[in-house]
Structure formats: structure tokens, C-alpha cells
Amino acid sequence: MKIMTPGPTQVRENVRLARSRVTTNPDLDLAFYDFYKDTCELLSKLLFTQNRSYILSGEGILGLEAACASLTEPNSRVLVLDNGIFGAGFADFVELYGGRAVRYRQDYRRALEPAPLAEFLRQDHDFTYATLVHVDTPSAMKNDLEALCPLLKSYGILTVVDSVAGMFGEELNVDQAQIDILCGGSQKALSAPPGLTMLTVSSAAVAAMRQRKTPVASFYANILNYVDYYENKWFPYTMPVSDIEGLRAALENVSAEPQIVARHARLAKALRSALTAAGLKLFGENGYSNNVTAFELPLGISAAALLNELKEKYSLLLAGSLGELEGKLIRIGHMGENANFADLALTCEALNASLPALGFELQADIKQVFANGL
Ligand SMILES: *Cc1c(COP(=O)(O)O)cnc(C)c1O
Numbered sequence: 001m002k003i004m005t006p007g008p009t010q011v012r013e014n015v016r017l018a019r020s021r022v023t024t025n026p027d028l029d030l031a032f033y034d035f036y037k038d039t040c041e042l043l044s045k046l047l048f049t050q051n052r053s054y055i056l057s058g059e060g061i062l063g064l065e066a067a068c069a070s071l072t073e074p075n076s077r078v079l080v081l082d083n084g085i086f087g088a089g090f091a092d093f094v095e096l097y098g099g100r101a102v103r104y105r106q107d108y109r110r111a112l113e114p115a116p117l118a119e120f121l122r123q124d125h126d127f128t129y130a131t132l133v134h135v136d137t138p139s140a141m142k143n144d145l146e147a148l149c150p151l152l153k154s155y156g157i158l159t160v161v162d163s164v165a166g167m168f169g170e171e172l173n174v175d176q177a178q179i180d181i182l183c184g185g186s187q188k189a190l191s192a193p194p195g196l197t198m199l200t201v202s203s204a205a206v207a208a209m210r211q212r213k214t215p216v217a218s219f220y221a222n223i224l225n226y227v228d229y230y231e232n233k234w235f236p237y238t239m240p241v242s243d244i245e246g247l248r249a250a251l252e253n254v255s256a257e258p259q260i261v262a263r264h265a266r267l268a269k270a271l272r273s274a275l276t277a278a279g280l281k282l283f284g285e286n287g288y289s290n291n292v293t294a295f296e297l298p299l300g301i302s303a304a305a306l307l308n309e310l311k312e313k314y315s316l317l318l319a320g321s322l323g324e325l326e327g328k329l330i331r332i333g334h335m336g337e338n339a340n341f342a343d344l345a346l347t348c349e350a351l352n353a354s355l356p357a358l359g360f361e362l363q364a365d366i367k368q369v370f371a372n373g374l
Pocket of ligand 1: 007059060061086133135136137162163164165185188
């Protein structure tokens with residue numbers, strides 16, 4: 001089965017091999033603290049930030065929860081920027097930890113617009129922090145962090161960004177965008193298996209956590225439990241050594257490819273052109289991500305029928321969508337190791353065959369337009 005979903009993505013052999021190395025005791029072997037620290041420093045470097053990074057044992061969702069758990073106090077007002085399924089989902093974490101989520105909802109078909117947000121903030125800016133999503137995967141929507149986060153920061157609002165599906169495929173400069181807590185996951189563009197969360201945390205965010213009046217209502221999701229690990233030679237729990245070995249190899253793969261963002265951009269653009277030329281409609285009016293592409297289902301074809309045809313006849317796994325977009329979109333994940341010509345050509349070929357089989361008349365050869373577009 002060829003996995004072309006927007007995460008988990010394909011995992012390169014050197015990452016799989018790194019995970020099979022002999023393991024140590026990460027609590028007692030002091031060398032592990034240096035290995036962990038070096039890995040975190042590489043992560044910070046690749047994300048263009050002076051902020052410290054931390055690796056938490058838990059899939060990407062843990063990072064979103066940890067950010068909210070660590071910054072939310074009872075009745076904290078939190079601005080939840082919602083132009084997609086994950087954007088909306090932050091409100092649940094805020095409320096779970098006793099905060100008051102103020103939802104700022106925008107049409108899911110457009111990237112978050114700075115001008116109306118600026119207008120809103122002029123009226124109301126009494127927020128502890130704001131949450132937003134870099135790439136909202138279920139709709140393949142990309143938000144412009146460098147336009148949005150500095151605007152929030154200009155009112156002293158801390159910024160929490162979910163870039164689980166953005167980092168390493170999309171342009172991302174944490175310090176330039178002024179992101180206080182950036183959340184990432186191992187299984188998207190970084191292309192390690194699922195299981196780890198990566199965070200970059202600003203000193204302003206740590207100061208806010210230290211100044212809380214109430215304790216963080218979690219142990220596993222309390223970022224303060226990580227910040228002094230190196231000085232204290234203490235982790236809040238035994239670190240998953242093999243997962244981190246794999247993550248380190250994946251980070252080194254990224255480090256060895258300075259053109260990684262350009263690779264994603266080139267392939268994504270050609271794919272969008274090919275789908276459009278064939279008569280399919282991309283979801284949304286702007287903000288197309290270079291990590292995932294979502295197209296609307298043609299009239300009369302169900303998501304289940306198309307996904308099933310692709311899986312049964314072409315051994316190709318694509319994804320539908322989630323929440324209110326479920327059943328309406330098909331998504332092709334082309335981030336990290338998935339972002340290569342051969343696999344995308346194969347994906348185009350399978351769509352070329354399966355769409356007409358389900359009654360959709362193609363206006364162009366998807367694979368040909370894709371290949372010509374590169
Ligand atoms: C994948 C992803 C996560 C992690 O969520 P899962 O549903 O557990 O995979 C969080 N945020 C975004 C935007 C993601 O794409």
C-alpha cells in the first residue's frame with residue numbers, strides 16, 4: 001500500500017534504522033541528556049529560533065494540550081482563531097483547563113485575514129494568549145503566521161501555533177513570526193513515525209507559566225516540568241529513547257536538504273495545476289498549503305467510493321476529511337518523504353483511472369499536466 005495521506009507519512013530507511021539502535025537508560029545515563037539537548041538545539045536551529053525546544057513523548061495532540069494546560073488559568077480569556085477544524089479544536093483544550101475561549105471564526109475557504117483581525121483586536125485585546133493553526137490539514141489551509149502573530153503580539157497576547165502539519169514543508173521562521181509556543185509532531189513533514197511532540201517555547205511563555213497564580217492542572221502536559229531538565233538532570237518521565245533516535249535522524253535529513261521547502265512548493269504547485277486542469281475544484285479560495293492538497297468531490301461521487309476504488313484497485317491510500325468537511329473533500333498528503341515525483345505521479349495515474357471509472361469526465365490527463373508543470 002502506498003501511503004499518500006497528510007500524516008502519518010512515509011518513513012525513510014535511515015530513520016527506521018536509527019530506531020533500532022541499542023538503547024540506554026535515559027534517566028541515569030548522563031550522555032542521554034546531551035543527546036536530547038543536541039537534538040532540541042538542532043530543532044531550534046532548523047526552525048530559526050533562539051527559543052528552547054522540548055521533545056515530549058506523545059503524539060502531536062499532546063503539544064496542543066500542553067500549551068493550553070500550561071498557559072490557561074481558571075477564567076483566562078483565550079482568543080481561538082478558527083478557520084479550520086484544528087483551529088476550532090483549540091477551544092476544547094482551553095475550556096478543559098478552565099479558560100474562557102473566545103472564538104474568532106472566519107470562513108474556512110480563506111486564509112485568516114489580518115485586516116479584519118486587526119479591527120477586532122482594536123475593540124478587544126484582553127487575552128492571555130491566542131491560538132492559531134499554521135496548516136489546517138483537514139482543509140489544506142495555510143495561514144500567514146508572519147502577518148498574524150506579530151499583530152497579536154503588538155497587544156501583548158502570547159501566540160500558540162499548531163504547526164504539526166506545517167513545519168519543514170512550509171516556510172517557517174519562529175522568531176520572525178514571533179511565536180511563543182510552536183507545536184509540532186513527528187509524523188508529518190518530518191517523516192518519523194507518530195509518537196512525539198516537539199515544542200519551541202519562548203522565555204515570555206515560560207515567564208507567564210512561572211507567574212501563574214494556580215498550579216498547572218496536569219503533570220504530563222505541564223511544560224514547566226521540562227524546562228530545567230538539563231540543569232537538574234531530570235525528566236518528568238522516562239524518555240522514549242528509540243523514538244528520539246529516529247527523530248534525530250529525521251531532523252538530520254531535513255538539515256541535509258536546504259531546499260526542502262522549495263521541493264514542497266514545486267511539487268504542490270504542479271499538483272494543483274494538474275487537478276484544476278482536469279476539471280476538479282480545489283477546496284478554498286486561497287491559502288493553499290504545499291504539504292497537503294484538498295479537492296472537492298465531483299457531483300455524484302462519494303468520498304468513500306473514490307477512496308475505496310483507489311485503495312482496492314491501485315493500493316493507494318488517500319484521505320477524506322474530518323468534522324464538518326467529512327465526505328466533502330479528498331486529500332493528498334505530499335509532505336516530507338511523500339513529496340517526491342514518483343509517488344505523486346503514481347497518485348495522479350490512479351486518479352486518472354479511478355475518476356472516470358466512477359463517472360467523472362476528465363478534462364485533462366492529470367499525470368501529464370503534473371509532469372509538465374515541474
Ligand atoms: C496531524 C495533526 C495534529 C495531530 O493530530 P492527530 O489527529 O492526532 O494526527 C494536530 N494538528 C494538525 C494541524 C495536524 O495536521
